[in-house]
Amino acid sequence: MVYCKxxxxxxxxxxxxxxxxxxxxxxxxxxxxxxxxxxVLGIMGGVLxxxxxxxxxxxxxxxxxxxxxxxxxxxxSIVGIVGAxxxxxxxxxxxxxxxxxxxxxxxxxxxxxxxxAVLLGIAGILAILRK
Numbered sequence: 001m002v003y004c005k006x007x008x009x010x011x012x013x014x015x016x017x018x019x020x021x022x023x024x025x026x027x028x029x030x031x032x033x034x035x036x037x038x039x040v041l042g043i044m045g046g047v048l049x050x051x052x053x054x055x056x057x058x059x060x061x062x063x064x065x066x067x068x069x070x071x072x073x074x075x076x077s078i079v080g081i082v083g084a085x086x087x088x089x090x091x092x093x094x095x096x097x098x099x100x101x102x103x104x105x106x107x108x109x110x111x112x113x114x115x116x117a118v119l120l121g122i123a124g125i126l127a128i129l130r131k
Contacts, residue, residue: 035088038127042084042098045119049077049105052112069109076104080120087127095127 002011002025009020016025056070080101087094102120105113 035091035094035127038087038091038095038098038123038130039084041119041123041126042087043081045098045102045105045116045121045123046077046081046084047116048119049073049080049101049113049116052105052109052116053077055112056109066109073105073108073113076101076108077116080105080116083120084123087123091127091130095124098124098127100124 002013003009004011004018004021004023006023007018007021009018011019011025017023018025050073053070053073053076056066056073060067060070080098083094083097083101085094086097098120102117102124105120106117
């Protein structure tokens, strides 16, 4: 559906002129959906991932083998936050970035990253599927 810029009436996309005022289709616009949900979920997931990565870095003092995983989780979380911001400009590619970040975060530090990975994954799926 498109809306006439002159009178605001909803028209089908197949018309050439507004059914109400006769204005040309060039002066009509499609409604743009808001990506606030994906943005908020992505940022929340990224922040939770940063916290999980921080905990892994703290625990690396006791188990040095998880230090690299903590760094990886922090990087995945930063990528997730960037993807959340990008989803506003391009939902498809932003969603793909969010899903990649969610999987990366889950692989990095699975025990600490579940909440962040779930939120990033949901945000990515919503961004790709929602019109």
